[in-house]
Amino acid sequence: MDRRTFLKTAAIGSLGLTVSSLDSLDAFGAPPRPDLAVVQGPFPEKIVRAAIDALGGIKRFISRGDVVVVKPNIGWDRIPEQAGNTNPEVVAVVVRLCYEAGAKKVKVFDRPVNDPRRCYVQSGIEAAARAAEAEVSFMDDRKFKDMAINGLALKTWPLYTGIFEADKVINVPIAKHHGLAKLTQSMKNWMGMMGGSRRMIHQKLDESLVDLAMKAKPCLTILDAVRILTDNGPQGGDLKDVKKIDTVIAGVDQVAIDAYGATLFGMKGSDLGYVRLAAEHKFGVMDLSKLKVKKIQI
Numbered sequence: 001m002d003r004r005t006f007l008k009t010a011a012i013g014s015l016g017l018t019v020s021s022l023d024s025l026d027a028f029g030a031p032p033r034p035d036l037a038v039v040q041g042p043f044p045e046k047i048v049r050a051a052i053d054a055l056g057g058i059k060r061f062i063s064r065g066d067v068v069v070v071k072p073n074i075g076w077d078r079i080p081e082q083a084g085n086t087n088p089e090v091v092a093v094v095v096r097l098c099y100e101a102g103a104k105k106v107k108v109f110d111r112p113v114n115d116p117r118r119c120y121v122q123s124g125i126e127a128a129a130r131a132a133e134a135e136v137s138f139m140d141d142r143k144f145k146d147m148a149i150n151g152l153a154l155k156t157w158p159l160y161t162g163i164f165e166a167d168k169v170i171n172v173p174i175a176k177h178h179g180l181a182k183l184t185q186s187m188k189n190w191m192g193m194m195g196g197s198r199r200m201i202h203q204k205l206d207e208s209l210v211d212l213a214m215k216a217k218p219c220l221t222i223l224d225a226v227r228i229l230t231d232n233g234p235q236g237g238d239l240k241d242v243k244k245i246d247t248v249i250a251g252v253d254q255v256a257i258d259a260y261g262a263t264l265f266g267m268k269g270s271d272l273g274y275v276r277l278a279a280e281h282k283f284g285v286m287d288l289s290k291l292k293v294k295k296i297q298i
Helices: 003-015 044-054 087-100 118-122 125-131 162-163 188-193 198-214 254-263 275-281
Strands: 038-039 067-072 107-108 144-146 158-159 166-173 174-178 181-184 219-231 242-251 295-298
Touching: 003 162, 038 044, 038 254, 044 087, 044 219, 044 242, 044 295, 067 162, 067 188, 087 107, 087 125, 087 166, 087 219, 118 125, 144 162, 158 162, 162 181, 166 188, 181 188, 181 254, 188 198, 198 275, 219 254, 254 275
Parallel strands: 038 295, 067 107, 067 166, 166 219, 174 219
Antiparallel strands: 038 242, 144 158, 174 181, 219 242
């Protein structure tokens, strides 16, 4: 046995590992992080924390002194039980985690479809985020600036500068039905940073959603599936369309997250045009069999 083989064998013995398991360790001798963390449990704070811990912890994504934007879906004049917006408890724990990592400031905002004041209040997000010490604001029309996108469909569009001025951005969408896109999850949540008439992109919606997601570049995405809206989305309203599954999906790859999110509705990622397009353009991985998915039950 040569020295290299001896040291490798000794390492295996000391860690209680097999040769095959050693091959799956990273450069630091630790098991590789999962691509996706899927956590289920009755307490939103616990499942969000567990999901981020499974990915390596919040300090993997947020550094001391960062100004962070947490971007939920606050599009609709709906209460949390109607599942039209991101769960406020999920938003609040993400804000708290950022501060625990040393963030200087955490900002929460969105461009709602309904009246912003009602959406911020009815969703519960304004109160929950403020309680976690986030800076919650309405989008200022003066801060939408034409930006180059050079994407599949969008070449330029007025986007909210607050997204791009932050050190880090965390995408916190809700998983729900959508009449045109089939589902709205992480990639479609970026319509909330658009100025102008957003309806114009419906002619090439799938391509536009890919363009927006590539432009936004979040450091982390946490898909809220505490309650999912199974029909009559994106606004919803009828509680019979809501299913409580107490789940969050976290990761870096928005394509992978939306592909996994599709399974919550009995669909595949390839059933969603924007997910399929994004995968074809190597923006992310749609094939869940190629991903390391860590499932945790709390």
